[in-house]
Amino acid sequence: MSGELSRNELFQMVVRVSLVSLATYFSVKWMINQIDPTCKAKKKAKERAEGLLRRLGFKESKLANLNEYEMVIAAHLVVPEDITVSWRDIAGLDNVVQELKESVVLPVKHRGMFQNSNLYQAPKGVLLHGPPGCGKTLIAKATAKEAGMRFINLDVAMLTDKWYGESQKLAGAVFTLAVKLQPCIIFIDEIDSFLRSRNTNDHEATAMMKTQFMMLWDGLSTDNSTVIVMGATNRPSDLDKAILRRMPAQFHVGLPNEEQRLKILKLILENEKVSPNVNFIQLAKITNTFSGSDLRELCRNASVYRIRTFLREHGDELDEKAMNAQANPLTEGASNATLPEITMEDLMMSLQKMKLSKMHTGVLGLEMRSDLD
Ligand SMILES: Nc1ncnc2c1ncn2[C@@H]1O[C@H](COP(=O)(O)OP(=O)(O)OP(=O)(O)O)[C@@H](O)[C@H]1O
Ligand SMILES: [Mg+2]
Numbered sequence: 001m002s003g004e005l006s007r008n009e010l011f012q013m014v015v016r017v018s019l020v021s022l023a024t025y026f027s028v029k030w031m032i033n034q035i036d037p038t039c040k041a042k043k044k045a046k047e048r049a050e051g052l053l054r055r056l057g058f059k060e061s062k063l064a065n066l067n068e069y070e071m072v073i074a075a076h077l078v079v080p081e082d083i084t085v086s087w088r089d090i091a092g093l094d095n096v097v098q099e100l101k102e103s104v105v106l107p108v109k110h111r112g113m114f115q116n117s118n119l120y121q122a123p124k125g126v127l128l129h130g131p132p133g134c135g136k137t138l139i140a141k142a143t144a145k146e147a148g149m150r151f152i153n154l155d156v157a158m159l160t161d162k163w164y165g166e167s168q169k170l171a172g173a174v175f176t177l178a179v180k181l182q183p184c185i186i187f188i189d190e191i192d193s194f195l196r197s198r199n200t201n202d203h204e205a206t207a208m209m210k211t212q213f214m215m216l217w218d219g220l221s222t223d224n225s226t227v228i229v230m231g232a233t234n235r236p237s238d239l240d241k242a243i244l245r246r247m248p249a250q251f252h253v254g255l256p257n258e259e260q261r262l263k264i265l266k267l268i269l270e271n272e273k274v275s276p277n278v279n280f281i282q283l284a285k286i287t288n289t290f291s292g293s294d295l296r297e298l299c300r301n302a303s304v305y306r307i308r309t310f311l312r313e314h315g316d317e318l319d320e321k322a323m324n325a326q327a328n329p330l331t332e333g334a335s336n337a338t339l340p341e342i343t344m345e346d347l348m349m350s351l352q353k354m355k356l357s358k359m360h361t362g363v364l365g366l367e368m369r370s371d372l373d
Contacts, residue, residue, distance in 0.1 A: 042068075042072065045071065045072050045075035046068075046071045046072075046075075048075045049066075049071045049072070049073075049074035049075040049077070050063065050071075052074065052075070052077045052079060053066075053074055053077065055079050056077065056079060056150060056181075058181070062180070065180070066177065066180070067173070069169050069170050069172070069173035070173045070176060070177040070180070072158065072170060072173070073152065073154075073158075073170065073173050073174050073177050074152075074177060076152055076153050076154060076155055076158065077150065077151065077152055077153075077181075078144050078151040078152070078153050080144060080145045080146075080148075080151070083141055083142075083144055083145040085138055085141040085142050085145060086142055086145050086146060087142050087146055089138070089142065089267070090135055090138055090139060090142055091260070091263040091264040091266070091267040091292075092256050092259070092260030092261070092262075092263040092264050092292075093135055093139065093253065093260070096139065096251050096252075096253055097139065097142075099251065100126075100139065100143065100251065103122070103123065103249055104122050104123065104126055104143070104147070104228065104249065105143070105146070105147045105148075107121055107122040108122050108147065108148075108149060108183045108226055108228075109147075109148060111183075111226060122226060122228055123228065123247075123248050123249040124217065124220050124227070124228060124229065124246065124248075125217070125228070125229045125230075125231070125246045125247030125248060125249065126228060126229070126230045126231070126247060126249045126250075126251070127191075127230075127231050127232075127233070127236065127239075127244070127247040127249070127250045127251070128140065128230070128231070128232040128233075128250075128251050128253055129232070129233050129234065129235075129236040129250065129251070129252060129253070130234060130252050130253035130254050130255075131234055131254065131255055131291060132234050132291065132293070133291035133292060133293025133294060134253045134254060134255060134256065134291045134292050134293070135253055135292050136232040136233075136234075136253050137189055137232060138292075139251075139253065140187050140189070140230060140232055143185065143230070144185065144187070147185065148183075149183040149184055149185050149226075149228075150178075150181040150182070150183065150184040150185070151184070151185050151187060152174070152177070152178060152181075152184065152185070152186045152187065153187050153189075154174060154186055154187060154188045156188065156190075156193060156194040158170070159171055159174075159194075159209065160206075160209075164205060167205055167206075167208075167209045168205075168208055168209055168212050171209050171212050171213050171216070172212065172216060174186060174213075174216075175216040175217070175219070175220065175227070178225075178227040179220075179225045179227060182225050182226045182227055183226035183227070184226070184227050184228075185227075185228045185229075185230050186227065186228070186229045186230065187230045187231075187232075188229070188230070188231045188232075189231075189232050190232065190233060191231030191232065191233045191239065191243075192233040192234075192235045192236075192238040192239055194210075195210060195213070195231075195239060195240055195243045196238045196239060196240060197238065197239070197240045197241070198210055198211075198240055210240070214242055214243070214246065217229060217246050218246070229246070229247070231247060236250075255289065255290075255291055256290075256291070256292060256295075258284050258285055258288075259284075261283075261284040261287055261290065261295060262280055262281060262283075262284035264292050264295050265280055265283055265284060265287075265295055265299070266280060268295060268296055268299045269299055269342065272299075272303065272342055273339060273340070273341045273342065274341060274342050275341040275342060275343040275344065277343060277344045278342065278343065278344045278347065279344060283344075283347060283351075286351065287351065290354075294354065297354065298347065298350050298351060298354055299342070299347070299350075301350035301353065301354065302342050302346040302347040302349070302350040303342055303346075305346040305349055305350060306340050306341070306342050306343065306346045307340070309340075309346075310340045
């Protein structure tokens, strides 16, 4: 009898112990999740990654094969339809674009045709370098849209994790994910911030991450995967020598010359109302040392000036129209028709202002050596 009771008691005890252990397990798990500040971000990244992968046509069955780190990286995938930049939006860089198409895009697109050639293959690393604002990021975005490859826009800050060892796992996941998604481009903008020359002052974890990155990159060249690491920088000399070696295809995107400036100006003002008195050729001539981004700013400022002058003259009239439009929304379109043209005077005024500010910030004097940047 007592034996039966003790058996009962024993059973109850086992049940109780297992219940308590279960409760402890889940509460500790919940607590750890609460302590980890990245928990919510990770969850969001996972949801985003799943959405992106589905949009890219990644099979549902393969989705389950990706580990937690690969999911974090997958949140940085780029869907070509979301990119607004195409080859058409790049002016004056036809040579670079053509070369990029021939040496990177074509071998990937027609890889079946060149299967037997060991030499005609896409390079494992591509480096775009040159002074700021000349179109490096623009080219990378257009490549992502037009190349027909999966594109990971790697945010380097994401790789650095406060937990020891996590960074290396994330760096490893970049490559394992890229191989699973291939053909794939891993793009690292401002690559000098991440893979600059290694020195003895590097933090141990950073140094390890760099060397691991290089090792995995080398792994790519031994198997026949189509993964390309693409970097952009305006300080190629700061890059580690070993990294430069891994990027054999290098393109210099320099300051535009007169002919290129003419093309860029025409492209920027293509869809704007421009007065017939605007002399593009003269404008291209006098904007020596201006980058593509400067030219854009020049036109933007000029566009603001024309509105400012116009408002000074017709401000009251416009206010009245706006009031009427509010009262009667159907007449709203009328205000667009009055948008004034950008004149040569607006552009010249903007140019003077930009030259002045460049002089104050000391950029104009340094421009002579900007090609070295
Ligand atoms: N060749 C070009 N054709 C048309 N627009 C250009 C060109 N070059 C630059 N731009 C304009 O300048 C802007 C900045 O260019 P982008 O971001 O590509 O510069 P970057 O070379 O990456 O500079 P940074 O080294 O500072 O990152 C672009 O968004 C675009 O509007
Ligand atoms: Mg850039």
